Amino acid sequence: MTTISIISYAAVQPIGVCYGLNGNNLPSAQDAVNIYKRNGIQKMRIYAPVPEVLNARRWTNIEQNFLLMLPMKTFSPLQPILQQLQIGYISVGNEVPSSSNIAQYVAPAMEKIQNALASAGLQSQIKVSTSIYAGLLSVSYPPSQGLFSNETKPFVKPIIDILVRNNAPLLVSVYPYFSYIGDPSDISLDYALFTSRGIVVQDGSFGYQNIFDAILDAQYSAQEKEGGSSVNIVVSETGCSYDGNPPVASSTNAGIYYKNVISHVKSGKGTPRRPGRGIETFLFAMFEENQKLGAETERHFGLFFPDQQPKYRISFN
Template sequence: MRIYAPDHEVLNALRGTNIELLVDVANEDIQSIATNPSAAANWVQNNIKNYSPAVKFRYIAVGNEVSLSSSIAQYVGPAMERIQSALASAGLQNQIKVSTSIAGNLLSVSYPPSQGSFSNEARPFIKPIINLLVQNNAPLLVHVYPYFSYIGDPANIHLDYALFTSQGIVVQDGSFGYRNIFYAILDAHYSALEKEGGAKVNIVVSETGWPSDGNPPAASSGNAGTYYRNVISHVKSAQGTPRRPGRGIETYMFAMFEENQKPGAETERHFGLFFPNQQSKYGISFN
């Protein structure tokens, strides 16, 4: 489960459950944590240590899709270091991994996947982060959205390639064949990591989803249900990607509930797996 900022009502509800949690350091808190050691210590004390081990924290994401042009981009790496040090002081460094969650637009090249590379603009931002991940054996958190890839280039990206329904290999990249763009996006990021010294860094998909409304015909209940069922089936298998075979892919679905009051594009209100009354939209099983 993922929450995008510490919510003490949610944290209290998770006490004594077996639910593992990914919790974010909110973007607006990053600068103060990066520049003030006591701010990092207080954040860990108030939001992690006060609930652990009753709450099973798995990851801390220092920031969510921080824009390279944002004034806080320069503070993400230092804030990750501060949180890591605060966890060590609390004796939790071996239980909880520190990372940050990135969007897919940090790559300048993503096709073919073997040529994946971070942009020149992104490299000064991501390189120190990769070094920290390597040092602490932590994963990179990446948002993977085949929906946006498809609607951004429907002439070249077919719907079945985005929905895991292709009957054969769509992209042949050397010895690697791709039947779905989800794996291709992941492997493009693995290629980019390798080029920056992060060959040992694993990727956790910290968001993926498909909207059920707001942009027909791509955004439909049928397509969304197909995507969610297929992505769950694929990431739970031990198949892995062509570049990283033989293992499951830890993946967080976005989102749990419909958000009918969310601002922005209409599709943003229709990514939920459940209606606000807790009824399932698609009858999906996670077992």
């Protein structure tokens, strides 16, 4: 099985929200889409080609985002759908570990899909990419020293080369929440929540007030060392849990994070290494998911409760 995610792109980049379905008490797909509409959320990312979601979306102006678990042979039947929807690029793989037995197939699959798009006349409309997580770096501090590990480079380098050739972005999951709970003695809560009043990390001429920017710039530094200085980054997931891992996992702190990350990416300031460049960002996630695997904290990233009530007082756009 190959994971294929399809994510839309627009020159003006509104906030997107990931729509997970790992719950047995979630609202209908049409009700979920209506919540997107009422809150002005124009980008959606889903994790399976659920017919109810696709059909609900067709009656809205949401720029659809798909995360599809599909065998490669089912890509061709998707081409008519790609032509109908506003889609800018396709991602093969979602946070594939470089040590996994499928890692070697990601770059070749990207090439095959790029060729398939060219055959369908969609190569200028849709770019091919993949989604990675920040843990592929062996060095992330200071950001200018960002470096992919020797074990990761054989996986990452071919991907970056493809992205450079096709002017496509790299999709990256960026979670200050996990950075903080993994190292609370060295990373302050203010640095993770965008609430630091001054520079926390000075890296040469670049100053960092939040770890979100630091994570992104470490990724940019690592890409540059592999010939990917022209490759832009799209934040394909970011969020904060409100339960399961105090002190950061609280309703108050999660609300602060979501509000501040929205404000930051919508400001258009970019990061210290990429100033003035918009950061296309998808928040994780739309609803609480009571059947999500992993630690208890994983089930509490929702922006809305299953009864459709908002968890936080935030404006998305």
